[in-house]
Amino acid sequence: MIRKRFSFIYIAIYVAMIRTIYVSSLSVIYSIWAIENREINDDLLEWARQWGVLLASTSMDLTQWWRLVSAPLLHLDYSHLLSNLLLLFIALLLSSRASHLSHVKPKLTFQDLLFIITSKVNPVSILFYGFMIAGLRVLYGIEAWSLGLSGVAMACLSKECVELAFYLKHLNHYRRFFLCILPWGLALSSFGNDIDISSHLIGTLLGTFWGIWLGSAYGACKTRDS
Numbered sequence: 001m002i003r004k005r006f007s008f009i010y011i012a013i014y015v016a017m018i019r020t021i022y023v024s025s026l027s028v029i030y031s032i033w034a035i036e037n038r039e040i041n042d043d044l045l046e047w048a049r050q051w052g053v054l055l056a057s058t059s060m061d062l063t064q065w066w067r068l069v070s071a072p073l074l075h076l077d078y079s080h081l082l083s084n085l086l087l088l089f090i091a092l093l094l095s096s097r098a099s100h101l102s103h104v105k106p107k108l109t110f111q112d113l114l115f116i117i118t119s120k121v122n123p124v125s126i127l128f129y130g131f132m133i134a135g136l137r138v139l140y141g142i143e144a145w146s147l148g149l150s151g152v153a154m155a156c157l158s159k160e161c162v163e164l165a166f167y168l169k170h171l172n173h174y175r176r177f178f179l180c181i182l183p184w185g186l187a188l189s190s191f192g193n194d195i196d197i198s199s200h201l202i203g204t205l206l207g208t209f210w211g212i213w214l215g216s217a218y219g220a221c222k223t224r225d226s
Contacts, residue, residue, distance in 0.1 A: 013093065023088065023122060027072070027081075030073040053070075053145050054071035057138045058143065069131055071130070072134060072149055087153040094157070130149070140198075144196035144198065153203070154187055156207060158203070159214070187203075
């Protein structure tokens with residue numbers, strides 16, 4: 001029994017690593033391309049502007065729309081990239097547990113198909129969620145520059161934590177509530193470290209609503225199938 005459990009953990013870690021590489025492939029390729037084309041004497045801000053950092057909201061106009069796509073893919077250096085990949089890896093590791101618990105026999109209904117599509121993370125959905133987070137920053141009028149996958153990774157992490165809170169019925173209400181607010185604590189932990197946390201908070205908020213919707217849809221599917 002113990003050996004079987006450890007085997008499941010090893011498989012889950014391996015699968016999460018492969019999924020992290022696959023899901024973040026566009027960001028990894030673009031970031032490596034940008035970093036390797038940066039000269040030692042290049043001005044960091046000018047380099048970031050050229051490669052698509054999200055500018056202050058007052059500097060964004062219709063000609064700058066492409067930054068809504070490029071900014072979540074771009075990272076300042078390899079340590080920035082690896083830290084966001086680690087966060088995404090943790091989210092996808094939790095996702096394997098959530099997927100195991102949320103096994104639903106799909107039927108040809110719109111709700112089931114939407115549940116299956118939105119519960120999966122892939123390179124295209126990463127672009128979409130990054131676009132949403134960047135767009136909300138601009139609409140809200142945030143003046144700080146922004147780049148990196150941290151907002152998207154926080155959305156995935158909070159989504160998985162909220163989903164698990166729905167699925168782990170044996171946990172008491174306090175533990176399930178702690179699971180839901182854990183990503184918020186992580187998002188707020190970088191406050192005051194010269195890091196703009198608006199993307200973290202927006203991503204966490206979107207992920208929370210995302211997880212609530214998926215958890216509710218799962219509950220509806222299970223009730224219908226029972």
